[in-house]
Amino acid sequence: MQPIATTKGKLTQLRFELPQRVHEAKIYPVKAPNGSTILLYAHNTGVSVVWRGGRQLKKVATPPKQAPTPKKVNGADNDAIMIIDSDDDAPAKPAPAKAMAQAEFEAEEEELDPDQPYPSIVQQIRLSFNTGVVHIAVPQVPTASALRPADTTPPIFSRKLIFTAICADSTIRVVTLPLSPPPHSAKEQPLSPTSQYGEDVFRFHGHQNIARGVTMTWTSRGEQGPKHDSDDDMDVDAAGPAGRTPGRRRGTQQTRPRSRPGTAADFDILIATHSAEVGGLFKIWRFELTETGVNGTHPIVPCKTVTLRKPASSIAFNTAQYPKRRHSHLLITDLTGTARVYDPFAPASRKRSASGQTEPGAFIASFKSTFESQKTNSLTPPVLATRKAILDAGWASDGRHIVALLADGEWGVWDCDQSGPSPPTDPAAFSMRGFVGTTEKDSSSSGPSSPKRSGRSSLAPMTPNTRRRREDSLFHGSSSGIAVPTRGGVSVASSISSNGTVSEDSVVIWYGAEVYRIADLAKFWTRNTSASRGQSLPGPGLTQIHDIPLLGESITSITQFDTTAAASRMAIGRDLLIAAEHRLIISASTNQPQERDLFAPTPAEEEASRRADQALLASGELDIGGMDRLLEDMEGSGNGPKSLTMGNPRRVLFASSAA
Numbered sequence: 028m029q030p031i032a033t034t035k036g037k038l039t040q041l042r043f044e045l046p047q048r049v050h051e052a053k054i055y056p057v058k059a060p061n062g063s064t065i066l067l068y069a070h071n072t073g074v075s076v077v078w079r080g081g082r083q084l085k086k087v088a089t090p091p092k093q094a095p096t097p098k099k100v101n102g103a104d105n106d107a108i109m110i111i112d113s114d115d116d117a118p119a120k121p122a123p124a125k126a127m128a129q130a131e132f133e134a135e136e137e138e139l140d141p142d143q144p145y146p147s148i149v150q151q152i153r154l155s156f157n158t159g160v161v162h163i164a165v166p167q168v169p170t171a172s173a174l175r176p177a178d179t180t181p182p183i184f185s186r187k188l189i190f191t192a193i194c195a196d197s198t199i200r201v202v203t204l205p206l207s208p209p210p211h212s213a214k215e216q217p218l219s220p221t222s223q224y225g226e227d228v229f230r231f232h233g234h235q236n237i238a239r240g241v242t243m244t245w246t247s248r249g250e251q252g253p254k255h256d257s258d259d260d261m262d263v264d265a266a267g268p269a270g271r272t273p274g275r276r277r278g279t280q281q282t283r284p285r286s287r288p289g290t291a292a293d294f295d296i297l298i299a300t301h302s303a304e305v306g307g308l309f310k311i312w313r314f315e316l317t318e319t320g321v322n323g324t325h326p327i328v329p330c331k332t333v334t335l336r337k338p339a340s341s342i343a344f345n346t347a348q349y350p351k352r353r354h355s356h357l358l359i360t361d362l363t364g365t366a367r368v369y370d371p372f373a374p375a376s377r378k379r380s381a382s383g384q385t386e387p388g389a390f391i392a393s394f395k396s397t398f399e400s401q402k403t404n405s406l407t408p409p410v411l412a413t414r415k416a417i418l419d420a421g422w423a424s425d426g427r428h429i430v431a432l433l434a435d436g437e438w439g440v441w442d443c444d445q446s447g448p449s450p451p452t453d454p455a456a457f458s459m460r461g462f463v464g465t466t467e468k469d470s471s472s473s474g475p476s477s478p479k480r481s482g483r484s485s486l487a488p489m490t491p492n493t494r495r496r497r498e499d500s501l502f503h504g505s506s507s508g509i510a511v512p513t514r515g516g517v518s519v520a521s522s523i524s525s526n527g528t529v530s531e532d533s534v535v536i537w538y539g540a541e542v543y544r545i546a547d548l549a550k551f552w553t554r555n556t557s558a559s560r561g562q563s564l565p566g567p568g569l570t571q572i573h574d575i576p577l578l579g580e581s582i583t584s585i586t587q588f589d590t591t592a593a594a595s596r597m598a599i600g601r602d603l604l605i606a607a608e609h610r611l612i613i614s615a616s617t618n619q620p621q622e623r624d625l626f627a628p629t630p631a632e633e634e635a636s637r638r639a640d641q642a643l644l645a646s647g648e649l650d651i652g653g654m655d656r657l658l659e660d661m662e663g664s665g666n667g668p669k670s671l672t673m674g675n676p677r678r679v680l681f682a683s684s685a686a
Contacts, residue, residue, distance in 0.1 A: 311331035
């Protein structure tokens with residue numbers, strides 16, 4: 028799996044051409060024991076797993092071929108007599124299954140080639156399901172630190188990777204696989220119906236048709252009912268399915284002690300899926316996490332089944348980690364412009380089961396998108412105005428804010444707990460909004476965060492870009508009415524500081540074939556708020572990522588790689604994993620800090636050598652090596668041409684005005 032690399036400026040694009048059709052790609056949040064980053068992508072026959080970077084597999088020498096044994100010939104002298112005693116023979120025992128050989132790695136990580144400064148592929152395997160996989164999901168796994176010991180997370184995450192796959196045969200499969208890449212000998216073995224690479228597949232039927240989305244997280248076994256922590260920030264609304272706008276939790280609620288997990292059996296995994304059956308519904312599944320895999324007892328039934336008014340467009344568990352109460356909050360968006368937050372452990376006093384007992388679970392918050400723009404000569408009454416469809420949404424700021432992308436390219440941020448720099452009057456409306464895309468209707472936009480997209484087109488300068496757009500409008504006509512929603516998505520990656528709080532949210536928005544980045548959402552939000560108040564603050568903005576080699580294909584998903592603290596301080600953007608229809612693209616920054624050469628001369632030594640060469644040149648004793656050094660110094664200097672006789676940059680002096 029060798030990439031096709033193209034470099035332009037400080038950006039390198041690695042393109043991996045694939046024979047299968049790629050539906051979605053993910054980056055696993057935990058690295059392999061050898062330091063590799065694990066990539067997963069779903070295709071027409073299953074899921075492929077790629078280990079990239081880290082320590083390479085050791086090259087095992089192939090054993091020498093043994094000479095073939097000579098065949099025996101009838102009548103030879105060395106024929107032996109075989110005595111068969113059937114009475115004493117015992118039935119042959121089946122040979123025990125051979126355990127998969129463990130991979131061995133090099134002692135040091137690979138040294139990157141200066142001409143190709145990107146990690147190579149260590150191993151790649153394909154898990155065949157004999158059916159296509161349309162969606163995959165991975166859990167949020169926190170990094171062990173002094174504030175979060177390793178025993179507060181499921182121990183299986185340190186040895187195996189877990190992901191959920193939505194298959195084209197309407198099945199849901201939970202797969203566990205060792206984190207360490209398998210050796211090359213495992214790929215040479217014949218296919219096994221049980222396990223070839225140590226994988227364990229747990230399959231069940233969840234919907235009558237193919238699910239449209241999946242998300243997963245983990246929780247404690249004691250998380251059976253509501254808990255009220257100090258960081259709760261949403262009111263529970265059990266009166267209706269629509270929920271209520273978020274607000275501060277009242278202080279009259281009682282507090283219950285938090286359960287403390289002790290063993291591996293104390294953790295469960297939560298999986299949520301949604302489909303369009305019966306007009307739209309979503310289901311939540313709960314399985315036991317053991318030290319080796321996922322334990323589910325038949326018959327498999329969901330712990331929650333909720334019917335929606337319209338089919339959902341996206342679904343996502345909160346990015347906050349257990350034991351925060353909002354870790355199990357589920358975000359559901361639809362094409363009618365509504366986003367709701369569902370808490371499966373919230374009390375629902377008005378919802379009773381067939382036995383008459385109250386079932387937990389309720390919608391606790393509701394948000395609305397903006398309305399579709401109407402024509403000036405339209406006779407449509409305001410009561411019939413429709414809201415913009417929501418293409419995708421993701422959690423940000425440790426699950427306190429929601430970033431959403433609408434069908435016409437508008438994006439915005441919902442402030443769930445009113446903790447942002449500019450809380451709106453209506454809690455269900457956007458606190459900050461902007462536009463992406465380069466269609467005709469936004470060519471006159473006054474900025475990425477402007478709520479208007481028209482009004483100054485007649486004063487726009489006639490550049491080659493606008494001239495080309497006007498020619499297209501002249502020959503093809505202008506589009507009118509509500510546009511068909513295009514494909515798009517939102518990817519949010521957070522950096523965790525040393526005290527356990529989110530220090531930076533990197534947001535990537537893709538709309539059609541265009542990709543945009545917000546390096547730091549909090550700084551961009553603060554800058555946007557200051558600009559609306561007439562103040563001006565420098566800071567990062569919304570930037571577009573150019574030169575992505577899609578080659579005419581559509582983007583299916585975008586995820587972000589992890590970053591380092593040094594790269595974050597230097598404002599180096601995260602690397603991106605872009606999945607197209609038949610290729611994977613890694614967009615990586617090449618402006619990494621260069622290490623200092625210990626044998627390179629210091630600036631003082633370089634200045635002394637330069638002066639010595641200038642003195643030899645003035646006396647006519649400079650050799651060819653000195654002339655080469657002077658010429659290289661002239662070419663590499665950014666101060667302009669230098670004099671070979673004086674060694675100083677030329678200066679232009681102005682006479683004093685008083686002279």
